[in-house]
Amino acid sequence: MVLFRIKPHRHPLFLLAAILIALQTHLSLAQNQHVPASSIPTADLIQPAELAASLQSASPKPLILQVGSHILFAEAHIPGSEYAGPAGQDTGTLKDRVATLAKDTPIVLYCGCCPWGRCPHIAPAYNLLHSEGFTHLKVLYISDNFGTDWVNKGYPVEKGR
């Protein structure tokens, strides 16, 4: 067998595969320096349709916090929601906002600045509130962005800061 006349672990094909895998791992890590949104447990996600329906109901509303861009918030946001700073940049705004709240306060976090897997804000926001001990925490699952998954679906919006 020509393929293994040299030591198998030194075979060029084996070495090339190892280099490619190492390169892929490096690239993946470089792209995911932010905490990926996929780390948020599925049980803690809420779908846009479900949140939109709950806003229409007479039941008590959760505190809804947008944790991404202030400019995008000013363009359009969920009625009654508050801007809580870009969580991925650790400005302390979100921590300050929830500092005096009871830990069982129902809270919904959302961003929608980027496609879900590339959002730099939503997982840091979730992790912060989770570590602070909030027990009734939900995260709005926005697949592509707030425009596509909320505004274009016809769900209610407000403008302004």
Next chain:
Amino acid sequence: MNLRKTTVILFAAAITTAPLAMRGQSPQKATQLTIRVAPDFTKPALDGKTVHLATYRGKLVLLNFWATWCGPCLTEIPRFNTWQTKYGPQGLQIIGVSMDDDSAPVQKAARKLQFTYPVVMGDEHLGEQYGGVLGLPISYLIGPDGKVLARYQGDTDLSQMEARIQSLVQSLNR
């Protein structure tokens, strides 16, 4: 399983998954247009000069909304820098619009990104004029007559975008 089979499988897996690891998810094509004519604006650029969109009539303009915290945006910018150098002499003008909340991180990023085209600071009014910039990145391809030719949002197929630009600048120079 013998080591030869393992090696071949490992190699095949590395080759087939490389593009996925590099992109993260499948690229998007141009999306449906919500505006027909590009709204005009005048804004100061990071370098202190003024950018007035209407003065680029006659050129092909790629207007790119981005932000320093947006991963997919930062992936695109090196390609845009190359395109400006490559197609600029043929009539392409790229303009970056940062949707960051303040200019400090943009100035810092600009030193690293070495833009070959002007970058201005955007705001919600400009975003609304462009049909709602409610997710990044978003790029508009604007024809020499000011009409919007295409809108690209999210992770975009940059090869496809470049092919379109290449074809359009060629028709500009015919």
